[in-house]
Amino acid sequence: MKRLTELKDLRRMASTLRQDVIEMLVEAKSGHAAGALDLADIAAALYFNVLENFGPQEITNPDRDRLYISCGHTNPIWYAAMARSGFFPVEELKTLRKFGSRLQGHLERGSVPGIESSAASLGQGLSISCGSAYAAFIDQQRYQTYCVLSDGELDEGSVWEAVGFAGHYRLQHLTAIIDRNNIQIDGFTEDVMTKEPIDQKFEAFGWHVIDVDGHNIEHVIDACREAKAIIEKPVCIIAHTIAGKGVDYMEFDYRWHGAPPGGAETERAPKPEEQGKAALKQLRTLHGKIDNSDCC
Amino acid sequence: MVTKEAKLKKNYLDKDVEMISTREGFGQGLVELGEKNEQIVVLCADLTDSTKTSPFRERFPERFIQVGIAEQNMANIAVGLSLQGKIPFLATYAVFSPGRNWDQIRISGCYNRANVKYAGAHSGLSVGPDGATHQALEDIALTRVLPRMTVLVPCDAEETRKVTHAAADINGPVYFRYARAATAAFTTAQTPFKIGRAQVFRDGDDVAIIGAGPIVHTALVVADRLVEKNISCRVINSPSIKPLDGETIERAARECKALVTCEEHQVTGGLGGAIAEYTSKTFPVPINFIGMQDSFGESGQPNELLKKYKMDAEAIEAAVLAVVKRKRT
Ligand SMILES: Cc1ncc(C[n+]2csc(CCOP(=O)(O)OP(=O)(O)O)c2C)c(N)n1
Ligand SMILES: [Mg+2]
Numbered sequence: 001m002k003r004l005t006e007l008k009d010l011r012r013m014a015s016t017l018r019q020d021v022i023e024m025l026v027e028a029k030s031g032h033a034a035g036a037l038d039l040a041d042i043a044a045a046l047y048f049n050v051l052e053n054f055g056p057q058e059i060t061n062p063d064r065d066r067l068y069i070s071c072g073h074t075n076p077i078w079y080a081a082m083a084r085s086g087f088f089p090v091e092e093l094k095t096l097r098k099f100g101s102r103l104q105g106h107l108e109r110g111s112v113p114g115i116e117s118s119a120a121s122l123g124q125g126l127s128i129s130c131g132s133a134y135a136a137f138i139d140q141q142r143y144q145t146y147c148v149l150s151d152g153e154l155d156e157g158s159v160w161e162a163v164g165f166a167g168h169y170r171l172q173h174l175t176a177i178i179d180r181n182n183i184q185i186d187g188f189t190e191d192v193m194t195k196e197p198i199d200q201k202f203e204a205f206g207w208h209v210i211d212v213d214g215h216n217i218e219h220v221i222d223a224c225r226e227a228k229a230i231i232e233k234p235v236c237i238i239a240h241t242i243a244g245k246g247v248d249y250m251e252f253d254y255r256w257h258g259a260p261p262g263g264a265e266t267e268r269a270p271k272p273e274e275q276g277k278a279a280l281k282q283l284r285t286l287h288g289k290i291d292n293s294d295c296c
Numbered sequence: 297m298v299t300k301e302a303k304l305k306k307n308y309l310d311k312d313v314e315m316i317s318t319r320e321g322f323g324q325g326l327v328e329l330g331e332k333n334e335q336i337v338v339l340c341a342d343l344t345d346s347t348k349t350s351p352f353r354e355r356f357p358e359r360f361i362q363v364g365i366a367e368q369n370m371a372n373i374a375v376g377l378s379l380q381g382k383i384p385f386l387a388t389y390a391v392f393s394p395g396r397n398w399d400q401i402r403i404s405g406c407y408n409r410a411n412v413k414y415a416g417a418h419s420g421l422s423v424g425p426d427g428a429t430h431q432a433l434e435d436i437a438l439t440r441v442l443p444r445m446t447v448l449v450p451c452d453a454e455e456t457r458k459v460t461h462a463a464a465d466i467n468g469p470v471y472f473r474y475a476r477a478a479t480a481a482f483t484t485a486q487t488p489f490k491i492g493r494a495q496v497f498r499d500g501d502d503v504a505i506i507g508a509g510p511i512v513h514t515a516l517v518v519a520d521r522l523v524e525k526n527i528s529c530r531v532i533n534s535p536s537i538k539p540l541d542g543e544t545i546e547r548a549a550r551e552c553k554a555l556v557t558c559e560e561h562q563v564t565g566g567l568g569g570a571i572a573e574y575t576s577k578t579f580p581v582p583i584n585f586i587g588m589q590d591s592f593g594e595s596g597q598p599n600e601l602l603k604k605y606k607m608d609a610e611a612i613e614a615a616v617l618a619v620v621k622r623k624r625t
Contacts, residue, residue, distance in 0.1 A: 028425065030424075030425045030426075031425070072429065097425040097426075097427070097595045098425075098595065098596065099594075099595065099596030099597060099600040099601070099604075100596070101595060103595075104427040104428065104429075104594060104595045105425045105426040105427030105429070105430065105595040106426065106427050106428075106429040106430070108427070108428065108429075118429070119429075120426075120427075120429030120430065121391065121392060121395070121396065121429065122365055123365070152342065152364075152365055153365065155341075155342070155363075155364035155365035155366045156365055156366055157366060157368055157369060184342050184364075184365065185342045185343060185344075185345075185346075186340075186342045186343070186344050186345075186362060192342055192362055192364055193342075193362070193363070193364025193365075193366070
């Protein structure tokens with residue numbers, strides 16, 4: 001797989017992934033927009049720069065980095081990243097959620113190559129990642145295990161069982177990335193159930209914590225490198241993101257958690273039938289905004 | 297013919313029969329209960345709109361508890377509330393409750409004889425595009441095996457409203473499932489409902505189709521079609537999976553001598569399993585089972601999925617014709 005080393009190429013890739021997400025969801029007429037869009041920069045960083053020994057030719061390579069997606073509902077962005085890195089044809093993206101498609105409503109291991117684990121029931125991925133990191137320890141393997149979690153998931157007790165386990169065993173080569181977008185289904189995360197202080201909680205369990213702007217690809221990559229270099233404990237990257245990033249009328253609005261463009265009526269959004277077009281147009285004309293060139 | 301006692305809507309077989317999801321009936325039932333009884337409290341795990349606990353939240357915010365995405369915690373908070381005399385209803389997707397918190401339901405709920413009502417949303421295959429992970433096809437089995445648990449599966453919005461009331465009326469743990477898709481609203485306020493009782497919706501004596509959930513309406517459609525083929529189908533609605541109405545089921549076995557069971561659930565462990573267990577002890581007859589045949593579902597539109605996994609009218613009709621051939625003469 002071709003690794004992108006130029007920041008501008010990675011940024012362009014993130015935009016392409018966002019466009020894919022919008023087109024997939026418009027076509028599917030259902031699915032989860034907000035988290036998928038705000039994870040685009042992280043997905044571009046992981047798939048096209050950070051992950052090693054990784055790609056369609058490496059799916060059975062024992063040295064490949066492992067990526068476990070715990071928040072299965074954000075699958076459009078992961079399908080887009082997989083297609084753009086050659087795991088399956090890009091044209092297949094538009095079959096998302098349709099009858100007979102390999103691209104299920106939530107990730108299914110074995111449906112398309114490159115999905116390390118099925119996901120949808122929240123709060124399970126970090127435990128699986130702990131198992132992966134523990135296996136690396138037993139086998140003296142050097143691969144890095146990455147787990148992407150949503151912030152809503154932090155409500156689940158099972159997440160904290162895994163956090164405790166990883167801290168107890170000082171699991172090496174384990175990086176958790178939390179999509180801190182401040183939304184879940186019923187509202188803003190701190191209104192539904194307090195999550196903060198996330199950093200202190202992880203630290204208390206023996207993790208190293210790095211805060212990062214989840215839309216700044218360069219910083220995301222740097223944080224992943226730093227995490228990899230820390231070998232005495234597991235590392236949690238809290239990636240601060242804006243829910244729905246890139247589509248003006250979705251940003252910061254939790255009502256887009258589980259709706260596609262065209263699937264919700266909100267004050268800031270155009271009429272449902274115009275939402276898909278508007279979303280694509282905003283992505284293009286707001287290029288600078290999601291591009292982050294000003295902050296790097 | 298449809299029985300008088302069933303009191304179904306006159307147009308129950310027409311194309312224009314109203315379509316309402318069973319979750320609407322739950323939402324309405326909860327608000328009615330809240331008005332009637334101050335001890336009713338409702339818990340939800342970050343799915344207030346889709347479980348239709350939102351009308352109750354709007355009406356009685358002080359008796360609505362948001363627990364966040366924490367189904368295990370929710371189940372036991374409900375137990376703690378019930379031990380102080382509250383009547384808690386907890387609602388989330390059935391794949392997560394009883395899926396995620398079965399141990400809590402078993403020990404803290406049932407073993408404690410706690411007066412907790414577990415409402416399983418988005419049950420069955422017809423959840424659609426969300427796919428296998430969200431399609432609860434094992435929840436009846438999971439709850440039916442629990443001692444002291446009552447298990448109810450309503451067939452339409454009105455029956456779901458009644459089930460919600462009935463769950464509050466008895467003391468002890470109750471599980472009931474309901475669904476997302478709009479389905480035929482074919483029963484009326486006068487249609488009888490009682491825990492432990494099945495209702496004969498249609499008379500017949502060649503085969504009895506026994507169903508639970510919205511698929512009962514499909515069974516009625518099939519029974520009507522089969523008149524042409526000279527097959528007289530009895531259609532029994534069996535919302536009370538546990539306790540099961542053994543009397544009505546045994547009578548159907550004796551009089552029709554062949555059964556077809558229907559449910560949006562794995563064919564093992566659900567209504568079909570309960571009926572097979574019961575009739576094997578009382579009056580064994582051939583049974584064909586409509587339901588999920590030991591597989592996971594997938595993404596798709598409800599009608600596409602019901603067709604593929606053989607839970608539509610054509611599949612039920614084929615099951616009836618096949619079971620007739622297996623009848624012992
Ligand atoms: C165990 C479990 N409970 C409930 C759900 C239903 N559900 C899907 S996503 C979600 C929460 C959304 O919050 P977050 O994960 O932060 O998602 P975001 O919109 O930020 O992507 C919930 C409650 C689930 N998938 N798994
Ligand atoms: Mg979130």
